[in-house]
Amino acid sequence: MTTPPLGDIAHLGHVELLTPDLDASVGFFTDYLGLTVNGRSGDSVHLRTFDDYEHHSLVLTANDTPGIRRTALRTSGEEALRRRVEELEAAGHSGRWAEDEPGIGKIYVTQDPDGHEIALYWESEYYEAPDELKPALKNQPQAKPNRGVGVRRLDHVNYLAADVAANADFHQHVLGARPTEQIQLDNGTIGAKWLTFTDKSYDVVYTSDWTGSTGRLHHIAFATDTREDILRAADLAIDTGVFIETGPHKHAIQQTFFLYVYEPGGNRIELCNPLTRLVLAPDWPLITWTEEERKRGQAWGLKTIESFHTHGTPPED
Numbered sequence: 375m376t377t378p379p380l381g382d383i384a385h386l387g388h389v390e391l392l393t394p395d396l397d398a399s400v401g402f403f404t405d406y407l408g409l410t411v412n413g414r415s416g417d418s419v420h421l422r423t424f425d426d427y428e429h430h431s432l433v434l435t436a437n438d439t440p441g442i443r444r445t446a447l448r449t450s451g452e453e454a455l456r457r458r459v460e461e462l463e464a465a466g467h468s469g470r471w472a473e474d475e476p477g478i479g480k481i482y483v484t485q486d487p488d489g490h491e492i493a494l495y496w497e498s499e500y501y502e503a504p505d506e507l508k509p510a511l512k513n514q515p516q517a518k519p520n521r522g523v524g525v526r527r528l529d530h531v532n533y534l535a536a537d538v539a540a541n542a543d544f545h546q547h548v549l550g551a552r553p554t555e556q557i558q559l560d561n562g563t564i565g566a567k568w569l570t571f572t573d574k575s576y577d578v579v580y581t582s583d584w585t586g587s588t589g590r591l592h593h594i595a596f597a598t599d600t601r602e603d604i605l606r607a608a609d610l611a612i613d614t615g616v617f618i619e620t621g622p623h624k625h626a627i628q629q630t631f632f633l634y635v636y637e638p639g640g641n642r643i644e645l646c647n648p649l650t651r652l653v654l655a656p657d658w659p660l661i662t663w664t665e666e667e668r669k670r671g672q673a674w675g676l677k678t679i680e681s682f683h684t685h686g687t688p689p690e691d
Contacts, residue, residue: 382449383551387448388528390418391441393435394437394440404521423526424517425527427501429498430476441591446475447492458494481495482495532592534583536582542567549571551569552569554568554661555576555627557627573652594643599647
């Protein structure tokens with residue numbers, strides 16, 4: 375199987391999360407993270423980070439359980455969208471066309487091998503801020519928020535998957551992502567894999583689901599301007615009752631400075647500062663971490679491989 379040329383997928387557009395407590399989740403993303411509500415439709419609320427040029431970065435939808443419903447990827451053009459749809463259908467990943475999100479034209483909705491919903495689109499409206507949100511700098515879509523952490527953009531999605539290799543191959547060989555780093559366990563199994571569509575070191579991650587389930591989420595991540603913003607986010611979490619799972623720490627893989635918290639609906643959210651690490655080499659070699667190397671520590675000595683088997687903590691970044 376050949377890998378399609380780079381560039382058909384321009385970037386990670388937005389994600390849709392499910393939450394059993396819509397109002398509390400909206401409060402978390404607006405008050406704590408600093409996102410802005412940019413419309414509602416039915417049981418869904420559309421929110422945006424201040425530096426997103428599109429209509430929304432995140433959709434929150436009321437549901438009985440938390441999780442991820444959709445990941446939307448913007449293509450680099452109409453022809454790129456057509457090529458990826460043709461490749462998806464040829465590879466047995468046929469989907470459907472829809473127009474069900476504001477600010478976005480037609481989308482092609484399909485699934486990865488694990489059952490996560492993936493949507494591809496090209497047509498997109500540029501965001502125009504109302505007077506109260508207009509920025510002083512004309513090359514910035516929206517004024518910086520004066521509340522909460524003030525995250526800049528949606529950074530990446532980390533999926534749980536029953537078969538990491540199959541899902542990573544789907545992103546690489548069908549959608550055109552580049553793998554940058556991976557974990558290979560002693561039995562040869564790929565325990566996690568990081569892939570990118572851009573010069574960022576990763577946009578999507580697949581981590582082995584210890585339960586053997588399919589279609590689940592590990593976390594979504596939002597990028598901050600600085601490491602100090604991560605420290606401030608931890609202080610704000612303590613002050614406002616946001617649950618901190620772990621951090622602040624620095625991941626060994628991808629070297630991301632991070633904090634894991636939970637939003638009230640039950641979804642894990644990562645705050646990260648990966649802004650200075652890019653993969654500019656067109657022939658970047660895939661970095662493989664062994665199980666023994668991971669036992670030395672996931673983040674500044676924070677060990678996870680051992681607890682993965684006994685406590686269900688996945689060995690991912």
